[in-house]
Amino acid sequence: METATKKRICIIGGGPRGLVTARHLQEIEDVEIVVFEAKEDIGGLWFFKNMEKKENPNEAEEDNFYRLYKCRQDSMYETLITNLPYFFMEFKDLGMRDLDKDIPLFISISQYKQYLDAYAEKFDLRRLIQFNTLLKSVRLYKNLSEEEKQKVKAPRHFVVKTVDTKGSSLEANEAYHNFDYVIVTTGQYSFPFIPIIPGSDKFEGNMIHYKNFGSPSAEMYRDKKVLIIGGSDAANDMLIQFFSSDIQRVQDCKKVILCSRKTTHIKKSDDFKRFIEQGKLSLHQGKVLEFKEGQIACFSDGTEEKVDTVIYATGYKLKFPYLEDEKGSLIDHDEEAHQGVFFGPLYQKFISIREPNLFFIGFLKTTLIVNILPELQAMAARYIIEGKLPIPSQEEMLKVYNEEVALHMKHIGNLAHFYNTDLTLNFPELTNNFEHNEWLFFSNWLKEIHRDNDEKKSEEFFDVIAKTKKALMKFKSEGNFLQYKKYDYHLIYPKEFRNTSEFV
Secondary structure, eight states: OOOTTSEEEEEEOOSHHHHHHHHHHTTSTTEEEEEEOSSSSSOGGGSOOOOOOSOOGGGGGTBHHHHHHSSOSOOOOTTOBOSSOGGGSOBTTBOHHHHOTTOOSSOBHHHHHHHHHHHHHHTTOGGGEEOSEEEEEEEEGGGSOHHHHTTOSSOOSEEEEEEESBSSSTTTTOEEEEESEEEEOOOSSSEEOOOOOTTGGGOOSEEEEGGGOOOTTSTTTTTOEEEEEOOSHHHHHHHHHHHOTTSOOSSOOSEEEEEESOOHHHHHOTTTHHHHHTTSEEEEESOEEEEETTTEEEETTSOEEEOSEEEEOOOEEOOOGGGGGGHHHHOEEOTTSGGGTOEEOEETTTEESSOTTEEEOSOOOSOSOTTHHHHHHHHHHHHHHHTSSOOOOHHHHHHHHHHHHHHHHHHHSSSTTGGGSOSOSSOGGGTTOHHHHHHHHHHHHTTTTOTTOOHHHHHHHHHHHHHHHHHHHHHHHTTOHHHHTTSOGGGTSOTTOOOGGGGO
8 A cells, every 4th residue: 555655766777776776765764665677686787697699589579678678688798707896896885895805806797796685685675676577668647648647546756667577568467656756777788889880781790799799609709700899898808708818718719800999009018919919819990891792891991801700899879768758858868869878968967857856877987986976876866855955946957967068069079978077077176087076076965964974084095096097097008908807906905995985
């Protein structure tokens, strides 16, 4: 029986961001929280099922997630090791060394899943989660038809329609739920971004997105020439998968070809020099112009190579199919513009300006404090919902947002990386340290509520983060991706330091 006085909050996604959001929002008095998770367990991306990683049109016959997103849920591969040390992936009040004092600096999928399981148990979060439940739509109650309103028990701000993840159709087992607030914590790493390259539709070899990589020992790589397209962390990890001695491969591929906008650092790196000399690795700076004659890749540097398998290490588009009916009322998002990763308008890049009862937690990218910022956002959302943390008027928020967009366009020219840069321009003297800027903004914003902030310890912590970042970036800038995960970062980052959100 629903209690009318309780605030009802919907959290979309039971991955790390959804869990930390639920952990903080459940502290609100008179609140009812429901977390909708499409999988059968917590973890989001980190709940990995070892399966043949290839697209399967028949999947649509039994999987509503596939039917809605046109791709599988999983985006991991069994040999993946995190690309950040474990201490950047912890949450407040539970360190990974609390569970395992000998935990390695870079952890596996299963090790991080174990941490998330322990986190969910510590804060009793599983009771809040409806598993195997897929969101079909999020609507504003006021915009429903009279017929639709009859299906809702009690009018609230939002109406959420769900279906079972496994089902015969997107119409089977529909259920309607009503909420005062909606928190989006998922949608970033499901739908592949694949650039259009002339001739790719006629390519006669294997062509996949790295979402479906599987294992470096898979048949499509064995004794084959493999072309990797991309220059981000994903492309770097593909090189690690094929060349690291720590990854047990049944059989090596014949050759890896990397095409990226920047390759000079890899060409000069200690890690890959011998592979280049042996002819096991070739580098093409620029882009693939076209595929021709079945399996020939033509590069912008004027060369060509015959390849057997193409891996697009090109990232993901955002996808919010459940917001389609309310795009104009909630957000704007064009999947074809700005590589499909820009949306808005959001205040401080996480509060919907058109409907401030809608939050997007964890959408800031390219930051070492990968779990600290979403936790601070979750804490801010809690205090906003409780009425303890005021936000500006919609007009003022829109003004701030438009200024951010205009400045970004002036300097960058497109908005594909809008969520990769500083959260705020309030601290121009610190623009060489994005993480510090973002932490400063949130910690200052929350200061009125947490008056006992330990600012000295916070500054000390971020000095350690800056030094750790410098060491990490040195390995990456020199193309030494194999050494990157072998360095002892505890020489910089003391083991006794914990997640800095504890200082708030």
